[in-house]
Amino acid sequence: MNLRRLFAIAFKETLQVWRDPRSLSIALLMPLMQMVLLGYGVSLDIRRVPLCIYDQERSQTSRELVERFVASGWFIAVHHLADARAVRDAMDRGTCAGAVTIPVDFSRELASTGAAGVQTVFDATDANTTAIAIGYAQGVIALAAADFAARWAAAHGTRPPAAGRVDLQPRVWFNETLDSRNFIIPGVVAVILGLVGAQLTSLTVAREWERGTMEQLISTPVTALEVMTGKLIPYFAIGAFNSAFCLCVSVFWFQVPFRGGLGTLVLTTFLFTLVVMGIGYLVSVRIRSQLGASQVALILTMLPTSLLSGYTFPIDQMPAPIQAVTLLVHARYYVTILRAVFLKGSTVLDLAVPILALVLYAAAIVWIAARAFRKRLD
Amino acid sequence: MNPAVRAEGLSKRFGRFVAVDRLDLSISKGEIVGFIGPNGAGKSTTIRLLCGLLKPTAGRACVAGFDVAREPDAVREHIGYMSQKFSLYPDLTVRENLRFFGGLYRVPRRDIEVRMAQAIAMAGLQGREDALVQTLAGGWKQRLALGCAILHRPPVLFLDEPTSGVEPEARRHFWDLIHQLASEGVTILVSTHYMDEAEYCNRIALIDAGRLVAIGSPGELRRRELGGALFELECSPLGAALVALRQVPEVIDAAIFGDRLHVLLRQPAAAEGLPALLARHGIVAGPPHGITPSLEDVFVQLVSRPHAAVRA
Numbered sequence: 001m002n003l004r005r006l007f008a009i010a011f012k013e014t015l016q017v018w019r020d021p022r023s024l025s026i027a028l029l030m031p032l033m034q035m036v037l038l039g040y041g042v043s044l045d046i047r048r049v050p051l052c053i054y055d056q057e058r059s060q061t062s063r064e065l066v067e068r069f070v071a072s073g074w075f076i077a078v079h080h081l082a083d084a085r086a087v088r089d090a091m092d093r094g095t096c097a098g099a100v101t102i103p104v105d106f107s108r109e110l111a112s113t114g115a116a117g118v119q120t121v122f123d124a125t126d127a128n129t130t131a132i133a134i135g136y137a138q139g140v141i142a143l144a145a146a147d148f149a150a151r152w153a154a155a156h157g158t159r160p161p162a163a164g165r166v167d168l169q170p171r172v173w174f175n176e177t178l179d180s181r182n183f184i185i186p187g188v189v190a191v192i193l194g195l196v197g198a199q200l201t202s203l204t205v206a207r208e209w210e211r212g213t214m215e216q217l218i219s220t221p222v223t224a225l226e227v228m229t230g231k232l233i234p235y236f237a238i239g240a241f242n243s244a245f246c247l248c249v250s251v252f253w254f255q256v257p258f259r260g261g262l263g264t265l266v267l268t269t270f271l272f273t274l275v276v277m278g279i280g281y282l283v284s285v286r287i288r289s290q291l292g293a294s295q296v297a298l299i300l301t302m303l304p305t306s307l308l309s310g311y312t313f314p315i316d317q318m319p320a321p322i323q324a325v326t327l328l329v330h331a332r333y334y335v336t337i338l339r340a341v342f343l344k345g346s347t348v349l350d351l352a353v354p355i356l357a358l359v360l361y362a363a364a365i366v367w368i369a370a371r372a373f374r375k376r377l378d
Numbered sequence: 379m380n381p382a383v384r385a386e387g388l389s390k391r392f393g394r395f396v397a398v399d400r401l402d403l404s405i406s407k408g409e410i411v412g413f414i415g416p417n418g419a420g421k422s423t424t425i426r427l428l429c430g431l432l433k434p435t436a437g438r439a440c441v442a443g444f445d446v447a448r449e450p451d452a453v454r455e456h457i458g459y460m461s462q463k464f465s466l467y468p469d470l471t472v473r474e475n476l477r478f479f480g481g482l483y484r485v486p487r488r489d490i491e492v493r494m495a496q497a498i499a500m501a502g503l504q505g506r507e508d509a510l511v512q513t514l515a516g517g518w519k520q521r522l523a524l525g526c527a528i529l530h531r532p533p534v535l536f537l538d539e540p541t542s543g544v545e546p547e548a549r550r551h552f553w554d555l556i557h558q559l560a561s562e563g564v565t566i567l568v569s570t571h572y573m574d575e576a577e578y579c580n581r582i583a584l585i586d587a588g589r590l591v592a593i594g595s596p597g598e599l600r601r602r603e604l605g606g607a608l609f610e611l612e613c614s615p616l617g618a619a620l621v622a623l624r625q626v627p628e629v630i631d632a633a634i635f636g637d638r639l640h641v642l643l644r645q646p647a648a649a650e651g652l653p654a655l656l657a658r659h660g661i662v663a664g665p666p667h668g669i670t671p672s673l674e675d676v677f678v679q680l681v682s683r684p685h686a687a688v689r690a
């Protein structure tokens with residue numbers, strides 16, 4: 001490896017990224033948009049969640065509670081059902097995303113103790129949306145509870161014995177361990193870094209083939225390793241910037257607690273970036289067209305990351321064969337690491353196993369990628 | 379002295395298609411050799427083989443003393459290459475492109491500024507050093523590409539149709555540069571489609587269907603007898619005349635040259651009978667007159683003939 005040539009490649013690549021609107025927007029705009037869409041913007045499409053109502057009591061108070069759900073704007077009551085079986089069926093058919101069950105003795109309980117239980121059930125196939133829907137349901141019920149308690153107090157002239165509560169007992173079907181936002185955000189970070197890293201590098205070699213500059217490049221004494229390293233350097237800089245950006249947004253905007261060490265985060269993020277950039281570069285070397293390469297890179301990184309990394313669907317609830325497949329998904333290890341570093345404050349030692357997996361992955365990908373680039377046209 | 383470029387039985391197959399067929403070639407230092415041949419003849423493939431960009435299927439080649447198959451990296455240190463498709467970076471400026479290739483070839487740092495300035499002057503790009511290459515017109519681009527290819531002062535230069543799509547004035551300018559490099563001892567193999575450019579070469583290698591059909595100086599090739607007498611014939615319509623003439627036993631070959639025909643006859647005496655013969659086909663023809671063959675005549679003749687032997 002010759003430093004002069006390495007620098008020449010890295011500098012040239014930096015200029016090209018800087019002047020390429022497509023690369024630049026992937027590098028800088030995509031993380032911002034994804035962070036907003038995946039992390040925060042889920043609430044954009046969470047209005048008018050279709051609810052089934054199973055009102056066992058049909059009293060004025062119970063109807064008032066249902067009214068409050070609808071009036072909040074977050075929910076619409078699509079069905080009023082007559083038995084528990086119907087609730088199950090409606091959920092299975094997907095005609096509603098959640099169900100509210102009000103018990104027979106709702107208003108009686110409320111009248112005697114000032115508190116009563118309501119059960120809500122949500123389809124958590126889309127855990128992210130569900131987490132937020134449950135949040136809204138809690139909000140609606142908390143407000144209702146406060147009002148009911150105030151009325152009770154006015155009627156009885158004292159504070160209610162049960163401190164004025166309507167207990168919401170959320171149950172989550174299809175995804176028993178519901179990911180909260182704190183759990184989701186680290187996954188979002190992994191998705192973004194994986195997506196952006198692989199997308200950018202997937203263009204780098206393909207661009208040269210497409211424009212015909214490759215033939216000139218490989219007629220020079222530059223080596224395959226210099227080309228790879230030189231080309232990846234500017235993308236690492238972008239990756240570092242994006243990582244810092246995502247970390248800041250997670251911690252300061254979404255208020256995800258960050259309990260771990262920055263060093264652990266930097267080390268593991270570097271490894272993960274190496275893997276995704278290696279994948280993107282490998283695809284770029286093989287596909288030779290920018291569009292094709294970016295599509296393949298998208299499929300290789302986005303699909304496994306969003307489906308099989310445990311980011312949305314917990315791995316331990318997948319069928320055994322699928323669980324085995326997730327062992328091959330690089331993002332799985334990084335999602336595990338990120339969650340542990342953010343939420344549990346795990347150290348490098350605690351995370352030895354997933355870190356080792358990433359090290360092996362990175363070594364293998366870089367080895368294959370370095371070898372894939374041939375300085376010949378045939 | 380060892381030749382700067384030597385190929386022996388050099389062959390390249392793509393699948394079952396033979397693109398370069400047992401090519402022998404020897405070019406001495408400081409020589410300009412022109413590669414001429416129809417589209418798909420194998421000119422670019424041969425040049426790529428010599429640059430080490432393709433692996434020969436058979437045969438071998440040495441460039442600047444290094445074997446192209448076994449020491450491609452050593453070959454690359456000693457050659458400059460301009461590919462047929464323009465291949466500088468359009469989104470980099472003139473200076474950035476030069477600096478990039480200077481870096482890849484490890485041009486000594488103390489020389490780089492001087493050589494870049496020379497390249498810019500040679501390309502006539504003073505004042506446009508910071509223009510993006512994509513904004514330059516064809517002739518400037520090609521001269522800049524040449525400038526990038528010789529920054530490291532390679533002893534051997536491969537230029538694949540460097541003047542295609544460049545206007546005549548700029549083409550002449552380009553050839554002046556080539557001659558100047560050759561006078562400094564650089565060995566140059568250049569392919570072209572333009573017949574007039576063939577005259578600028580020390581030797582011309584004619585290739586067709588992957589085979590070296592003829593090689594020699596323009597004078598040699600022109601003087602070489604075509605195996606008959608060449609006549610020029612004004613007639614109309616040309617196409618019908620061509621068909622009619624090719625059926626005449628006395629005619630070795632006939633070809634359209636501009637608005638007239640060139641006819642190669644076994645016997646000069648047969649020329650007198652041609653107008654009458656054509657008249658029978660309803661073709662009006664003027665009197666044929668004998669001409670000395672041009673390079674183009676030689677090429678047309680050589681390419682249309684079955685390739686019996688390579689003649690030097």
Ligand SMILES: Nc1ncnc2c1ncn2[C@@H]1O[C@H](COP(=O)(O)OP(=O)(O)OP(=O)(O)O)[C@@H](O)[C@H]1O
Nearest residue numbers: 392395397415416417418419420421422423424462
């Ligand atoms: N990579 C390849 N795979 C298959 N066939 C190829 C490949 N490269 C070239 N060929 C074929 O080999 C033949 C020779 O091509 P080459 O480019 O060497 O011709 P050329 O003399 O340079 O033609 P032109 O004047 O059009 O540039 C052509 O028929 C071409 O289709």
Ligand SMILES: [Mg+2]
Nearest residue numbers: 421422423462
């Ligand atoms: Mg060609």
